[in-house]
Amino acid sequence: MHFNNLSTKEKFVILDKGTEMSFTGKYYKFDANGTYLCKQCNAPLYRSSDKFDSKCGWASFDDEIEGAITRTVDADGIRTEITCSNCGGHLGHVFEGEEFTNKNTRHCVNSVSINFMPLEITKQQKFERAIFAGGCFWGVEYLLQKEKGVISTTVGYIGGTTTNPTYQEVCSKTTGHTEAVEVYFNPDEISYETLTKVFFEIHDPTQINRQGPDVGEQYRSEIFYFNNYQKEIVEKLIKQLENTGLKIATKLSPYSEFYIGEDYHQNYYKRKGSKPYCHFRTKRF
Numbered sequence: 001m002h003f004n005n006l007s008t009k010e011k012f013v014i015l016d017k018g019t020e021m022s023f024t025g026k027y028y029k030f031d032a033n034g035t036y037l038c039k040q041c042n043a044p045l046y047r048s049s050d051k052f053d054s055k056c057g058w059a060s061f062d063d064e065i066e067g068a069i070t071r072t073v074d075a076d077g078i079r080t081e082i083t084c085s086n087c088g089g090h091l092g093h094v095f096e097g098e099e100f101t102n103k104n105t106r107h108c109v110n111s112v113s114i115n116f117m118p119l120e121i122t123k124q125q126k127f128e129r130a131i132f133a134g135g136c137f138w139g140v141e142y143l144l145q146k147e148k149g150v151i152s153t154t155v156g157y158i159g160g161t162t163t164n165p166t167y168q169e170v171c172s173k174t175t176g177h178t179e180a181v182e183v184y185f186n187p188d189e190i191s192y193e194t195l196t197k198v199f200f201e202i203h204d205p206t207q208i209n210r211q212g213p214d215v216g217e218q219y220r221s222e223i224f225y226f227n228n229y230q231k232e233i234v235e236k237l238i239k240q241l242e243n244t245g246l247k248i249a250t251k252l253s254p255y256s257e258f259y260i261g262e263d264y265h266q267n268y269y270k271r272k273g274s275k276p277y278c279h280f281r282t283k284r285f
């Protein structure tokens with residue numbers, strides 16, 4: 001398993017056991033159905049069905065996925081710290097006896113420590129995370145989700161300068177974000193290398209700031225890597241493609257905050273029962 005690189009803010013909470021400001025976390029008011037994974041190692045930690053609004057300012061859960069959470073006495077000697085059982089990353093604290101719910105337990109979790117996946121799972125599973133931008137996210141998602149081993153896909157925005165951008169803002173080309181697809185996959189069924197090859201074959205990586213009829217920096221080709229393992233694979237594949245004479249426009253960048261797109265953009269072609277106009281498979285490897 002390849003751990004994800006952490007940003008300065010993520011290191012402060014996950015490694016140095018810091019606390020994010022109350023009422024500021026991405027998941028404090030978030031109530032979609034799915035599973036929350038560890039930001040550092042992608043281990044499934046909490047189910048959305050166990051999430052409740054405690055109004056305390058942080059994401060709250062009254063139960064955990066079995067075996068996912070480790071409890072220890074906090075450095076303050078009073079509270080109980082909770083960490084990811086797989087990687088030891090700091091999540092927050094757990095409190096009992098507050099009577100918020102029948103389970104009488106509140107896992108008070110920093111949003112910075114977790115990431116949401118729109119799929120409800122029942123047990124510990126192995127995941128890795130990838131983010132690809134290659135033009136209209138409807139088409140990229142449609143083709144990537146067909147691959148065996150791809151567990152969930154989410155379309156959204158990444159790589160810009162503002163927080164929580166809307167589709168209209170991204171289209172206005174003032175925020176710097178690109179449309180992108182976040183993928184969780186089972187590395188035992190599909191490797192990051194195979195998945196990335198698929199990505200290079202379902203869009204045209206030679207086009208700069210456009211993909212067919214869609215023109216603008218929000219349609220650029222870019223891969224956001226989570227760790228050096230992913231970075232090295234992308235560099236290798238770009239070299240391979242360049243050796244075939246292609247001039248690759250795909251940018252390679254460390255991941256930054258991924259903002260989930262509006263509901264009406266998710267699974268667009270699957271829901272409509274139609275096919276992409278701008279993305280199709282072309283053999284390049």
Ligand SMILES: [Zn+2]
Nearest residue numbers: 038041084087
């Ligand atoms: Zn972890």
